[in-house]
Amino acid sequence: MGSGDVAKNSVESAIGGMCTEARQLLDSFGLAVQELLLLHDMQFTAILEGDPEASRFDLLIHLANEKKHNAKYAYMTHLEKHGCSFRNENYTSRSRKNDR
Numbered sequence: 001m002g003s004g005d006v007a008k009n010s011v012e013s014a015i016g017g018m019c020t021e022a023r024q025l026l027d028s029f030g031l032a033v034q035e036l037l038l039l040h041d042m043q044f045t046a047i048l049e050g051d052p053e054a055s056r057f058d059l060l061i062h063l064a065n066e067k068k069h070n071a072k073y074a075y076m077t078h079l080e081k082h083g084c085s086f087r088n089e090n091y092t093s094r095s096r097k098n099d100r
């Protein structure tokens with residue numbers, strides 16, 4: 001129930017028009033995002049626990065952020081060149097309308 005279902009449906013309809021390579025790129029992007037979130041979480045916990053070396057996460061977060069950026073770029077570039085997603089006009093116009 002709720003907005004989670006809508007987001008899931010949008011992702012599924014987007015994935016429907018994708019080739020294997022695009023799916024793999026999207027997968028790596030998702031993993032990079034998760035890794036970044038995990039590092040933020042770990043740093044937050046370290047700071048809460050008064051870990052004097054909590055700032056060591058800054059470099060790791062920076063690297064993970066770069067990785068995420070590169071993964072996103074690779075994915076977006078593939079879609080642009082290959083045009084294997086966003087073929088579904090309903091999906092594109094619907095997401096534009098929801099964009100506030």
Ligand SMILES: [Zn+2]
Binds near residue numbers: 022
């Ligand atoms: Zn493709």
